Amino acid sequence: MRASLCLLFALLLLVPLSSLASDAPKFFIATDLHYISPGLTDHGAYFTRMIENGDGKMVHYCEEITDAFVQEVIDQHPDCLILSGDLTFNGARKSHEDLAAKLRLIDKSGVPVYVLPGNHDVYRYAAASFSGNSYELVDSVSSEEFAQIYHDLGFDGAVSRDPYSLSYIAEPVFGVWLVMLDVNTQFMPGAVAQNTFAWLEKVLEKAQETGKHTIAVSHQNLYAHSSLLYEGYVIPNASMLESRYEKYGVAVNLSGHLHMQHTVSKEGKTPEIATSSLLVSPCQYGVITLSGDHADYTTRMVDVSAWAKKNGSTDPTLLRFREYAAGFFAITAVRQAAVQLQGVSDASDMATWLANLNAAYFSGRMDTVDPGSEYAGRWIESGTFFGEYVKSILSEPLRDHTKLTFPL
Secondary structure (H helix, E strand, O other), X not given: OHHHHHHHHHHHOOOOHHHOOOOOOEEEEEOOOOEOOHHHEOOOHHHHHHHHOOOOOOHHHHHHHHHHHHHHHHHHOOOEEXXXXXXXXXXXXXXXXXXXXXXXXXXXXXOOEEEOOOOOOOOOOOOEEEEOOEEEEOOOOOHHHHHHHOHHHHHOOOOEXXXXXXXXXXEEEOOEEEEEOOOEOOOXXXXXXXXXXXXXXXXXXXXXXXXXXXXXXXXXXXXXXXXXXXXXXXXXXHHHHHHHHHHOOOOOEEEOOOOOOEEEOOXXXXXXXXXXXXXXXXXXXXXXXXXXXXXXXXXXXXXXXXXXXXXXXXXXXXXXXXXXXXXXXXXXXXHHHHHOOOOOOOHHHHHHHXXXXXXXXXXXXXXXXXXXXXXXXXXXXXOOHHXXXXXXXXXXXXXXXXXXXXXX
């Protein structure tokens, strides 16, 4: 009997993923939710100025975007939801607690949720609440407290946990391991803790020996996704990580942090997909479909308007949210560009062109960009930061970063 079970297990390891169920396994991946509890802001003057002068995140609509996304995940019912960090706006304990309650609705619907902390989530001494024209510091969380709050959203059911960080292994479907790698520990923020490498080597070796497909997840990036924006984004000891992923055949690294949709795929290297922030237009998340010996990644936009209509909202902004989100992101870019165009006669046209380029860049649709525009050259020759920014964008192959197929 025991021998028969061993034989059955060995045969199952050879069965293609697409044969294990009538439908191919499907994973959702979202990142950089930057959620803030409604009780921590009155959307007053200080908070509004901070958001309007920020980087285009619609934190002022995080409640609606998050609720629409939660409902969409429940309705679509993937095999799991992966959240790769920056779950909260500034690491406030109350934000973590309220977000965890929302995520448990997904878990209770039968979709397991796996979370990681980002650089905005733990040990945030600037965690604050906002009222009127001021703010007040509030409690953040430690790594241990993060694991307690989200204990049933990845940690409790882990195949293996690293004793030195919040890294863990999850198996959402038979034969696939998620390597949830914490790179935001207290003493090595942004990097892989040295002691974690020993644990990682051990679990990757076991995965290879037992025929598991492995997908890695981190908040910060394995590779530089921009020739200009890489310091503070790429994991400092990423080369050590990359060598282990190649040695043990890790299929892909899923990350966030950049807030833009971008992929890196090099011959002989582990590919990386950085999914854009859920709070940045067009409010998209990733969908990975596993099929046989390969996986397909694509993106979907959260349909906030459909959620609002279903819930009886009459708010015109929510009912036309996609248009509002695009406009908010454009205005943010135009406002910042205008500062560098003082005295330029057609500053408005140049700023609008830059805003459109920025929207294509962050949404991952660089295949829609015309690199021959006169404004491209004028920006590059301007001697400004945005000139260097445009140059870095247009130096890349102009392709669609919302799709990627990779071997398992």
